[in-house]
Amino acid sequence: MDTKSHAPTSGAKTMSAAKSFTRRTLLKASAASAVALAAGPFLMRRSWAQSGELKIFSWAGYISDEMLADFESKTGIRAIYTPYGDQGEALNQLRATGGAGFDLVQPTVDRVPEFVAEQVLQPLDESKVNWDGCIQSAITGSVDRGGVIDGKRYLAPSDWGTEAIAYDMNQAPLEYGTASYGSLWNPDYAGKVTLRGHSGLVGIGLWMEADGKLPHPMLDSFKSEEVMRANYDAILETAIANKPSVATMWANENEAQAAFRTNGCIIGQTWDGTAASLRKEGLPIRYIAPKEGALAWLEGFALTAGAENVEQAYEWINWYYTPEVGAMYTAHSGYNTTSKGAEQFLSEEARQFFADAYPGDALDKLWWWPIQESWFVAARNEYQDRYLSA
Incomplete structure (x- = not known):
């Protein structure tokens, strides 16, 4: 399937894809396309002209100083990271400002409908996202879990755990x-x-x-x-x-x-x-x-309703959808990236942790949050x- 053809599907096909979203499908899709990755030309096409800053509201422990420095060196954009410990806290803060104060937030897919109901998010312009850099099973699997509402996508999958x-x-x-x-x-x-x-x-x-x-x-x-x-x-x-x-x-x-x-x-x-x-x-x-x-969850980047640095937000998403950055994210946070090809850059320590945590049929028995x-x-x-x- 063309990785840019990610509009909501219907019927049994969509449900099957959603239910089969596991680390095994992620790794399979990732390995198959790592060599052919072509995100480079898409990535940061406009960034140097845009420059400026980006305000990211994300979980504590998710974004490292190394990541912030790498993003700025490649785009000229200074990212400001504000951590939160619980997404209820994040929702309350965005609700109080009408979705203003930050450009990107990182909710779990199952909570996106609540964020949308509170009018603190805006739909993504999917034409500005390099979906070729994201594993297809994450894109498809997020459709019925809350990432797409009334035909509009609000979440660019970033990681799962x-x-x-x-x-x-x-x-x-x-x-x-x-x-x-x-x-x-x-x-x-x-x-x-x-x-x-x-x-x-x-x-x-x-x-x-x-x-x-x-x-x-x-x-x-x-x-x-x-x-x-x-x-x-x-x-x-x-x-x-x-x-x-x-x-x-x-x-x-x-x-x-x-x-x-x-x-x-x-x-x-x-x-x-x-x-x-x-x-x-x-x-x-x-x-x-x-x-x-x-208990399994999927998270992603969502554009706030009051985002002031919209183009810079898309630059962040596309920068993230490169294998080196995805691996950098996993190494720092301990969570599994959706960036295609990242596993080739992961340490042996990270791979061993995964093998110990999910032996046998553990991946087939994941309980995905509704x-x-x-x-x-x-x-x-x-x-x-x-x-x-x-």
Whole structure:
């Protein structure tokens, strides 16, 4: 398929493409076209004439000084990076300014509909994006997950990752196939567990569903508030019963790392980047997909409604869609880039982390976050608050 032909498809073809979006399809598509990459002429065609600056609002720990320097050296554009720890925080700030103050933001695809509903994003001009530099499965796979709304694309996929089980290999050894979200509640680990409120509840829900203890399928929680509350009432009861095992709750990357580094935790439900960073420090922290499936998410660059540096924003996206930059991003953040051909520039350490985290059929069992509509986020936060205050 022509990588520039990325308008929403329909029927079974689209659903099949979306459901099959995994790291394996990414690597396959990437390897097939790495040699033929032709992003150069497209990249920065207008940048030197544009120059100026770019204001990027993105997750903490995602963009390095090396990346900012590389972008400026290649485009003449000075990028200003402002980090946030949670995209609810990002949405609230953009809502307060009507989408002004930043040019690009980096939401997860499932939350894009909420950002659009709050009128803080504008559609992308797809003719200005070098889609040849992005892996096709990411472009297609983002269509039905929230990246395209009413026929308009709002997200240029940038990276994907998971939330699964981080563990101290010496004190809480786990193996693929038996490792579970329920492993966190092993009495041997009492008082040494960390997790995030709202996603920790999802992990408990998947564990309960696998054991036949959830009233309805977990995915149905995202379709009906009545079903969601029936499931979450059961989940909350189990979560509160096991809460004494939790040493600390995390809400952002720094807190998740600190749980292991300084707060005595030996196991937890964290992002893959958390474990990757701790492992690079030499700590005995490993990461494994549980048998219920790792929670998987896709992120991307979105143009804010009040963007003042629009052309510079497209220059950033096209600069990012080069293999060297994609690899630079993965090396720094620990997350998987969608830039085509990047794997040829990744370190052996990064490749080993991936192999350890997703052995066997782990990639086929990824649990992709469904679209989270406003009603779900509000109810989800209500249950999270009840859990945290219990």
